[in-house]
Amino acid sequence: MPLPADPAAFAADWPSTCIRDNMDKMYRFIKGKKPEVQMILYYNLYKDNLYDRLETTDLLCTEPQDVLSEGHRRIPEFWKPALSIKLGRSAHGVPAPLGIVHSSPGMEWRHTGLPPAEYRFWLSQIPAHGGSIWHSLTGIPETIGDKRILETVAALNRDVAKVEPYMDGAETLAQVALLWTANAAAEGWADGLINRQIPFDVLLEEQATPERLSRYKALIAPEGLALTEGMAAALASYAAAGGHVIAEGDAADDPAWRDLLGVRDQGAAGELLSAAYLRFEGTDNPLQVGLEQTELVALRGAVYYAQPTAETRVLATLVPPFAPLECVGAPPERASLPVIRTDLPLALHRPSGLGGFLYFPFSLSGMLNEFKLGEHYQLLANAIDLSLGEDKLVEVTNYQGLQLTLFERDDYVLVHLVNGAGRRPLATNLPLHDLSLKLRLPGRRVAGVRRLIAEDALPYSQTEDAAVIDIPKLEVWECLLVRTEAGDSI
Incomplete structure (x- = not known):
């Protein structure tokens, strides 16, 4: 057997290679015995290859556990189930991914349940983002001591039963795609998009083909994305x-990025700044x-x-730092801005053909991850609005923690709303x-709006180019069935 070209890399990949080889043997053995038996394999948001999994499985599943036992400072991000399902749905031609949620706040406490409000919110994200729920419980109903678990699971299952028939075969209706690089930058963009209720799909780099990209109006390339020649052309x-x-x-x-972004060769990376501003x-x-x-x-x-x-x-x-970080709280003579304006760009827009490139030469995703200030979320939302222009399909009253997804099929659109407002872990659902909610569907008119979970009709009004739907109250999860018919405009 020849030695690998890079023994260190080979050794580092040895565990995953073993798993892949074992799964391949198992898959072929099962299919050789009973082809109709379905094999299920896990995938992960990080350090995983979705297409390796698809070679040896019929169904994909993911386990976005809400592990609270590691302490409040390490609580999982509120978008973890949503993003996990989005990644699984990026693979076309396979069934919707399964989302496994365990009922406990951690395996060391697996005999008690998650706080019901937190549990209900976490579970609801799976079907609302296009996945199939898979409950994971320790015991059977007769042996489960925390009956709140059974009440929460039963309530979620009733809601899923009302929505599932309409979700069968439905496709996402998103104008924005996020290139998933599995790093902190991609997480920051996902956090911002979800918190601003901007529907988006996740794409892996190998999925960013001209055909796939053509359905989106905006594409986000997080910091750290290496640009190949093929990707630059695309x-x-x-x-x-x-x-x-x-x-x-x-x-x-x-250099490959420079030509696209509309900047000259004379550039340089600067040191870390604090006490600075964007103007x-x-x-x-x-x-x-x-x-x-x-x-x-x-x-x-x-x-x-x-x-x-x-x-x-x-x-x-850029407005440069007005003082060293250790002096920013010093007396007023240190509070004035020695330089109030520069010509150093922090946001550049280059039109290109019918579209263009928007470049932030700093880490907007890092600001979102670290500080979660409303101004940075607004800046992200404005960047998306600049990209979508008058073609923006949906907007809704903004709340931190509110999630929105759109799906369409035949003569209707589904609008999922999941409410995770409040400090987590959620003790109560607020x-x-x-x-x-304003919905614009070019070429179609709204013929009726119904809440599938609450099982009632909602009033709506129509302007020249959009329908406006008033939702009096959202508890945890609701799915709006918006029936449409052909027309010159909504």
Whole structure:
């Protein structure tokens, strides 16, 4: 047997190689005996290869456990089930992934249950994002001592039974795609998109083909994405056809990115900054919507100092640190800004064909991960709105912790709303009141709106190009069935 070219890499991959080989043998043995028997394999959000799994399985499953036993400071992110299911659905031609949720707050406490409010919220994300729920319980009903578990599972199953017939065969209706790089930057973008109720699909790098990209109006390339020659060509064609690419961080340090982003070769990565700001530039700035009353947005971290080409518009610039971090709380003479404006870009927009490229030469995802300030969420939402323009399909009253997904099939659209508002782990479910949802479906008119879980009709009004639906109250999970018919406009 020849030695591997890179023994260290081979050794590091040895466990996964063993698993893959064993699963392959098991799969072929099962299919040789009884082809109709279905084999199920796990996949993971991180350090996994979805297509390796698909070679030796019929069904994919994921286990986004809500492990609370590791302590509040290490609580899983609220979007973990949602993102896990989105990743599984990115593989076309296979059934919807199974989402396994264990009822306990951790295996060391597996004989008691998650707080019911937290449990219900966690479970609801699986079907709301297009997965099939798979309950994991320790014991059988007669031996489970925490009867709250059974009540929560039974309630969720009743809701799923009302929604599932309509979800069968439905496809996601998302205008935004997030390239999943399985790093902190991708997590930050996912957090921002979900918290701003922006429907999105997850794509792996190998899935970002011209055919797949053509269905999206905006594509997010998180910091750290290495751009191959093929990917660069695909992004150029995508923008020319009307798509917008959003990039961040030191992407422009790569010559392949520079040409796309509209920056010159003379650039440099800077040191970490603190006590710095982002300043919006120009009038009618699309990135300043909702932030008109503030001229500065907090900034920390590394900045890539890029020089725009003539065709690139600068939408925001850097206000450099006003003091060393250890002196920012010193007397007033240290509080003035020695430099109130520079020409160092922090947001650049380059039109390209029918679309374009939007570049943040700092880590917007890092700001979201670290600080979770409303201004950074608004900046993300404005970047998406700039990309979608007048083609934006949906908007809803914004609440932190509210999740929204869209699916469509034949003559209807499904709008899932999952309420995770409040400090986690959720001790109570805090109802959201008086939500207003605006839905735009070009070429179709709304013929009726019904809440599948509450089992009642909802009133709606129609403008020239959209339908506005008022939702009086949202408890945990609701699915709106929006029936449509052909028409010049909604």
